[in-house]
Amino acid sequence: MVMPSLHIGEIVEYIVYWINDYFGFLLDIFSEFIDVLISGLRDVLMFLPPVAFTVAISLLVYFLTKRKAGLAIGTALGFLLIDSMNLWNLSMETLALVLSSALVVLAIGIPLGILSAKNELIYHIIKPALDFMQTMPSFVYLIPAVIFFGLGNVPGLVATIVFAMPPAIRLTNLGIRQVPVELVEVSDAFGSTPIQKLVKVELPVALPTIMAGVNQCIMLSLSMVVIAAMIGARGLGYQVLVGIQRVNIGQGFEAGLAIVIIAIVLDRLTQSLTPGK
Amino acid sequence: MVEKGLSKQEILEKTKQTVGLYDVNFDVYEGETFVLMGLSGSGKSTLLRCLNRLISPTSGHILVDGDDIAGMNTEELRNIRRNKMTMVFQSFALLPHRTVIDNVAFGLEIQGVSKDERYSHAEEAINTVGLKGYEQSTTSELSGGMQQRVGLARALATDPDVLLMDEAFSALDPLIRAEMQDELVALQNKMKKTIVFVSHDLDEALKLGDRIAIMKDGYIAQIGTPEEILTSPADDYVSEFVAGVDRTKILTAENVMKRPEPVVSINSGLSVAIQLMKKHGISSIFVVDPDKILQGIILIDDVVTALKEKKKISDVLIADFPRVQLDTPLKEIIPVIAEIQFPLPVVEGTGKLRGIIVRGSVLGALAITEVEEYPETSEISTASNTIDENNIKAEEAGQ
CATH class of the missing domain: 3.10.580.10 (CBS-domain)
Structure with a gap:
């Protein structure tokens, strides 16, 4: 028996072009918004000269990690190293992309996570979509992103958002579902409205889990921002890409090292914001 | 299905659903401590949760001051929960991200009371339960007994008429439990709240309860004062239940006098x-x-x-x-x-x-079989409490 050949690829292609043709104006608005977000953040990050920025972020790490001097010193050395490798501007570009992506992901992901924890139907719709988003190779997102948004930072960021969204939704959902039954009963028994229950009981109790989602989302954003360089996202990723194309070990390693430094600092910062640990 | 006379087991086989409670009727008088007593699975916690509708009964009525809780809309129910009835939980159920005083003030915060006012009420409640000085502690710093004091203070802070206590002391070790029971009795003498207390511990029920309802498999086997339950058990289940109790602690001079x-x-x-x-x-x-x-x-x-x-x-x-x-x-x-x-x-x-x-009547009281000798137990207590606080009738079919 010969299986009928299904041309799913063609169908997806058709849908993508159809969306591009008929909803192009919405995509343009979205594109404009993303662009403003990224360049705004970049301008803020580049406002301070490298040394002043290094001091500022080291102090931030010092106080947020409850005065762990070692971590603060490490952060300072790391950022000074980035500057001495002449990768400062590219690093700030990457940082701006990561933070923009994280902001959008959390703004969409946390409410979706809450909804899917509260509503079984939404949960069952979202769950396979998340599985799809997480297991589809991340390079595949780059293609429709290019069709919708052209080349540059914006499609790179959109692909990053899609890639980093699942853990934020999943862990918010998990955190809210894991709130002990008695605590939910407490808020009901004392006459909470659904909003009061969410804000005063469920979110605070779920916060450590939600923060783990925030951490995951930032880490995934960072890794995807590098890949997004393939479709024209600027920053350290582009430097790595050039290093690969020219088989320039030194250039690739330096950019990679800068990414590692940024990753560790962001990871420790988000972890230190998690309460009760 | 229960009304058609099917047994719990038959309903379980037919519908895969368990009958939680059925044909449960009782009154709780204002200012009394009413104990719902039974083994696990007897439906006592379910019944308690029906009273404030954390679990909604499928049929029946729950009357408080004449208002039927079972028929209330969300808004009315919320008002009852905010102002009339609060609950103390077995596992304390304190909010881990809050300090003691913020836990105690939780009910008032939900009502939208201003910060100063709710702190002053919370302070009072904290003093009442003997936790003065711990206001700013986090709950995880406290021992089990102290945590449940916080739970009790939280329930008292809104000054409710009715306190629902779900195995409130069961998670505590025996010494602390006895201490908390004594304090609850002392508090209750001052406050005169209406308390519905769920317990699986008969000694606790006898110590705290003005009246006790013994539950079995979702129905009430007997309701009565501790003396009534001890001296004239309604059926074999109840008499087996009370067989191990030290009767000399429960019976008083009034029960044995001529x-x-x-x-x-x-x-x-x-x-x-x-x-x-x-x-x-x-x-x-x-x-x-x-x-x-x-x-x-x-x-x-x-x-x-x-x-x-x-x-x-x-x-x-x-x-x-x-x-x-x-x-x-x-x-x-x-x-x-x-x-x-x-x-x-x-x-x-x-x-x-x-x-x-006389000596004979003491010996008579200790022998379970000779119950008829003193039928006139404390009828005074029921006669004087004529105000019906709750008039509860919940017939449940299926959970």
């Missing part, structure tokens, strides 16, 4: 006294004044001698002998009665003679 007859008035002559004693075949008799206040006891030998010497009753009166109050537990009565030669008088607070205890 009518104080005969007595002689202090103004009567000695010959009257002799005649009464002869008629009843007794060797001593209690002397009371016209208001039935106990004056003392006279013995036959003294009276006979005194009569020859033309004396009065007051000359031979023995005023210094033991007496017990109505609510003295049997445990304390036994050693007293073993010492004395004549019956033990039972008096009310003012000294009014209410009854006498």
